Amino acid sequence: MIDVLGINPLRIEILRHLAQNPxxxxxxxxxxxxxxxxxxxxxxxxxxxxxxxxxxxxxxxxQGQRVVYQLKESAFDDALAGIAxxxxxxxxxxxxxxxxxxxxx
Numbered sequence: 560m561i562d563v564l565g566i567n568p569l570r571i572e573i574l575r576h577l578a579q580n581p582x583x584x585x586x587x588x589x590x591x592x593x594x595x596x597x598x599x600x601x602x603x604x605x606x607x608x609x610x611x612x613x614x615x616x617x618x619x620x621x622q623g624q625r626v627v628y629q630l631k632e633s634a635f636d637d638a639l640a641g642i643a644x645x646x647x648x649x650x651x652x653x654x655x656x657x658x659x660x661x662x663x664x
Contacts (some may be wrong), residue, residue, distance in 0.1 A: 564642075569595055570603050574630060577613060583629035604628050612638065 572593040577583065584592070586601035593600075604626075607613045611634045617626040 567603075569593075569599070570607065573600060573603055573607070574612065574635065577628065577630035578632075578635075581629065583627045585625055585627055589628070601626075 572595070573589055576589050576592050585597075586604055587597040589595075589604070590597040590600040604613060604615070608615055608628070612631055613628045614631050615626050615628045617624055
């Protein structure tokens, strides 16, 4: 189903890992768990954070910091529900909603 929706498989693995580990993890922790490089995982995590799907304990200046990410369950659940409504014909979900809620971009 992920292929049908065009969702990045690595992002799904990152989100799945965070959902199964509510205490969160660093890009290195997540990368080791899912078999991906920490730099690639870190890039995806920053993208997911910008879209509101995950939160982090990082300050504005991230260099040299160990950053722990956690799934923002309410935002993720809202995104999934919004996608389902949109696919089924709802017109309530706007273009700006899609860009904010799409954890796969």
